[in-house]
Every structure is written in C-alpha cells, then in structure tokens.
Amino acid sequence: MSFVITTPLYYVNDKPHLGSIYTTLICDSIARFKRLSGDNVIFITGVDEHGLKIQRTASNKGVDPQSHCDEISDIFKQNWKSWDITNNKFVRTSSQNHESIVNEFYNRVKASGDIYMGVQKGWYCVGCEEFKENPENLSSYKCPIHQKNLEWKNEENLFFRLSKYQSQIEELINEPSFIYPKERRNEIINFVSKGLKDFSVSRTNVSWGISVPDTKDHTFYVWFDALLGYVSAICPNMSDPSLESSINNGWPADIHFIGKDILRFHAVYWPAMLLSAGMDVPKRVFGHGFLTREGQKMGKSLGNVLDPNLLLSKYGKEAVRWYLLKDISLGSDGDFQNKRFVDIINNDLANTIGNLLNRTSSMSRKWFDNKVPDTYELIIDNTLQLCCNEAVEKFINHFNLYELDLAANVILNLAINTNLYLNEKQPWKLIKDENNISIVCNIIYDVLESTRIIGLLLLPILPDLSSKINMQLGSLYNKNESWNDQLNWGLLKSKSNLPAPYPIIEKLEYE
Numbered sequence: 001m002s003f004v005i006t007t008p009l010y011y012v013n014d015k016p017h018l019g020s021i022y023t024t025l026i027c028d029s030i031a032r033f034k035r036l037s038g039d040n041v042i043f044i045t046g047v048d049e050h051g052l053k054i055q056r057t058a059s060n061k062g063v064d065p066q067s068h069c070d071e072i073s074d075i076f077k078q079n080w081k082s083w084d085i086t087n088n089k090f091v092r093t094s095s096q097n098h099e100s101i102v103n104e105f106y107n108r109v110k111a112s113g114d115i116y117m118g119v120q121k122g123w124y125c126v127g128c129e130e131f132k133e134n135p136e137n138l139s140s141y142k143c144p145i146h147q148k149n150l151e152w153k154n155e156e157n158l159f160f161r162l163s164k165y166q167s168q169i170e171e172l173i174n175e176p177s178f179i180y181p182k183e184r185r186n187e188i189i190n191f192v193s194k195g196l197k198d199f200s201v202s203r204t205n206v207s208w209g210i211s212v213p214d215t216k217d218h219t220f221y222v223w224f225d226a227l228l229g230y231v232s233a234i235c236p237n238m239s240d241p242s243l244e245s246s247i248n249n250g251w252p253a254d255i256h257f258i259g260k261d262i263l264r265f266h267a268v269y270w271p272a273m274l275l276s277a278g279m280d281v282p283k284r285v286f287g288h289g290f291l292t293r294e295g296q297k298m299g300k301s302l303g304n305v306l307d308p309n310l311l312l313s314k315y316g317k318e319a320v321r322w323y324l325l326k327d328i329s330l331g332s333d334g335d336f337q338n339k340r341f342v343d344i345i346n347n348d349l350a351n352t353i354g355n356l357l358n359r360t361s362s363m364s365r366k367w368f369d370n371k372v373p374d375t376y377e378l379i380i381d382n383t384l385q386l387c388c389n390e391a392v393e394k395f396i397n398h399f400n401l402y403e404l405d406l407a408a409n410v411i412l413n414l415a416i417n418t419n420l421y422l423n424e425k426q427p428w429k430l431i432k433d434e435n436n437i438s439i440v441c442n443i444i445y446d447v448l449e450s451t452r453i454i455g456l457l458l459l460p461i462l463p464d465l466s467s468k469i470n471m472q473l474g475s476l477y478n479k480n481e482s483w484n485d486q487l488n489w490g491l492l493k494s495k496s497n498l499p500a501p502y503p504i505i506e507k508l509e510y511e
Contacts, residue, residue, distance in 0.1 A: 003039040004253040005031055008262060009048040009091065009229045012072035013057045016079045018336070019259065019291050021308040022324050026288065026404065027257050028085045029325060032460035033399045035086075036483035042250050044233040045080065046091030047073050051222030055208035065208040069094050079308070083317050084463065091233035093226055097241040099210050101232040102225055104243050106201075106213065108277040114164060120157040120200045123150035157200035158218060165272040166196050172271055177284060179267050180402065181331035184260055184287040188267050199269065227270045230256070230282075243279070252280040255402075263287035286402060289333035306336060315508060318462045319345045325461055326408035342508045349465065350507045353415045353454060357469055360422065360447045361501040367431055372448060372474070373441035374494045384446040385489045387417050388453045392487045395457050404461070411457045418450040449492040452476060456487055468504040 007027050010020050024045060031043040049069040058068035073092055080087060091098060109115055125148070142149055169192055172178055179185035202218040203209065209219030230253055235246045252274075256266050263285065271281040290297075293306055311320050323341050326348070328334030364373055391414040398407035425443045430436040455469030456477065470477045474496050477486060 002250045003034045004042045004250045007045040008258045009046045012047045015075045018306045043087040044089040045087045048226040049094040050209040052206045089233040091229040097238045098232040100241045112276045114161040114276045118159045121154045124153045158202040159198045160201045162196045180286045253282040255284040260287035292335045325404045349505045354504045358501045364444045372496045375445045376438040384450045
C-alpha cells in the first residue's frame, strides 16, 4: 500500500527557518510511522524556485536567478540531511522534467476551456506572490504577513475559470476528512461561500519562470507552477516525464502538510485545477499553525529569529524534535520558550525515560550477572503488560489521526507509570531477602520490557534515542521484521546480556 505525503515546496528566497524545519519534522515522523506500519511511503519535499520574489532576491545579490536557486536548494538538501529527514523525493521547480509536467497540465486545463486572456488589476504582495483584496488604506496598506507595502499591478494575464468549480469545491471542502483541523476547514468554507473568482495564472513582468506555451512574454504564475511540483516529484521516468506516469506512480497525495497561510491555494485553487485537468484531488490538506518565540512573532527586525542550525548544533536534533512534536498541538500555533524547552527535555527525556532505563538496567546487571533476569510464571502481576498494551493501541490511533503531540504524551505517560510501578515495588528493598528473588526477577523484567516498548514507540519520533534504548537492552529490534509485531509484550529475552548503561541524552543547561 502506497502513502504519499508532502511538505510545502519551500521558497528559495532564503535558507530554511524554524517554521520550515517544523513542517518537515512533522512529515518525517509521519513518514517513518507509515513505513514502520508497512506502507510504501513516497515522502515529497523540495523547493519552489520561480516568481518575482526570487527574481528580485537574485538581482539584489548580483547573481542570476538560477545560480541563486542552485545555492539555496543545496542548503535545503544539506539541512534535511543534517536533520536526518527521510524524504525519498526532492523536487526543484526549475528542473526540465517539472517544466514538461507543467506544460502538459496546462494544455489539459486549456483543453477543458478553463483558460482565457484578461486584465489583472490590483494590489500585489511580492512576498506572498498573491493579490490582496480591497485594502482599506490604499496609500499605506501593508501585507499583514510580510509587513511590506503592496505594489499596484495592471497587466494582461491568462486567467483560470475558478468560478466554474464553485459547487464542486463547496462539496469537497464540506467533507470532514478533507481539511484539517476543523478551524481551518471553517475558514475555507467561509471564504468559498463568498463566491469563487477566477484567478490569473500568468505574468508578463516576470522573466524568471516557465514560459506559457504559445503565449508570447507570459510566464506561469508561481502558484500554478509550484503546486504541480507534487505531481512532477513522483514521476518515475525523469527522461520522459508525463502526467500519466505520475498518476500511475501514486497520485493523488494522501496528505499535504502546509502552513495555514497557504491553505487557500492548496484547498481551493489546487483541487479546482486538478478537476479541470481530469485528475484526482489530494485526499487531505492539513494547515498547521505558526511558531512564535517567547510569545512574539519572529522577525529579523525584532532580532528574535531562531536559527535552526544553531539549535541543531547546540541541543541536537532529538531535543528539538521532541519539543516541537510533543509540546505543540498540531494545527495550533506554537511558542518556542527557552526555559520550557530546557525543562521539557530534562524532565521528559533525561529524567523520566533516560533515568528509568539507566537505573533498571544497572539493578539488573548488579543482581543478575549483567543479564536480563529470568521470569517466574508463579507470580502473576500484569500491571505493566496492561499499561503497555493500552499505550500501544492509543499511540497507533493518535498517529493515524496525525495527533503527534498526543502520541508523544502516550509514550511519556507510559514511562511515568513504569517509574511509578518501580517505585511502588521497591525491588532494592526486596532483594535483601533471598525469598524474594523470584518477585524481584519479575519486577525488573517487566520494567525492562516496558522500557523496550517505550523505545520502539519512540522510533518514528526520536529515532536516535530509540536506537540508544534498543542498544542498551541488547539490540533486540529487528528492522526486517514487523514493527507492530515487535510491540507485543514479552519479547525481551530472559538471561540475555545487558550492555553497560550510559546516559541516552545529556541534560540541558539554562542560559
């Protein structure tokens, strides 16, 4: 079974920021989970390289647009390697095969009678690459997102008949499964209810773009071009790209993950374009929230932009992954607070999970000759077994619903309950009486087995930390066998060797 997941295609006007890291980590964790569940995952990411914004950015740097795109695209690729992102597709919209797909798609839409020539007048945000409707103060109105003055445009453009698809888009967006979360769906329903207007799909003042076939001096509007990157990315034959080969190789996408600011393009314009071309629409679009820092919007002018490379080198990818995925409810806005970040990593990973593994492994090695203890069926206490069975079921359900924060908290709660169980049983006291050896064996075995399952559940969220837990339990995980089957209780081998424990994650210091 194939599963197609996409990040947005990131603008190459600048290097990756924390928001783009956040979206990509979300998709990476879901892609890892789906692979572990047995799906054939096509994980698409990449870069959007055309448009007026890129053209001007390159000009300001004194380089040609292609050189600028090559430089920033390489930075994105290197960043994804540094963050251990498991994408198997990386699309560049300046590639020749992408251009072929765009031209073929355009000809389909044109053949449907949905393209016509018109005049576009309005106030345009170069940062958004979007016309803004009815600014209140035309002389000083700024884009609410980029806080830059709008530019007046009055030019000949090709238009797409979006209005033709009013009823079909209404039907689509009212399906509860199409747009997540519910708040975003309500916003789109409200937008569409006001009536869809045709939008321009070409520009005449932008040289850096794909030329429109048989239309002199027109290049494709960046959004018409970029959205097709999701299709061109899955084309299996780059030497002979075609829409049919992409369709046969996995389209439609199972889910687009994007920031809420570009939801309208993905949930309204994109499906209408696909319907016009006789293609299936994506199965789901998820508009996640924005990230702030210490309660403030991040911006260069405020001097509070968080450099993801600095976070990576200073704290490591596992710490950042855990904070962003566990502490932010997917779909809501999130705030990066340094003190909270340090507290969460220290409490959740170092103390609750790390210390549980370290102290239990140490006790087992000390009392049972550096081995996992043998178990005794005469003593029946299935408390942790029931906890683990329930945790596994909840974790899988949450992940399938893209509730990553709830899935992460299931792991944490299992670790907390396992620690409580250990503290209640107090094997360090029981071991003093030889008559209690069998009881202690069962307690230690159950705690180690619960920790093994905690490690397996961490695999799609914190793969490195999961690997460290597995190694300290004797490298039990077999990637060639079913991950789901290995979540069953009782697979820790009695009397197997336990390696010497070491801290699986270092505590962070306040600054």
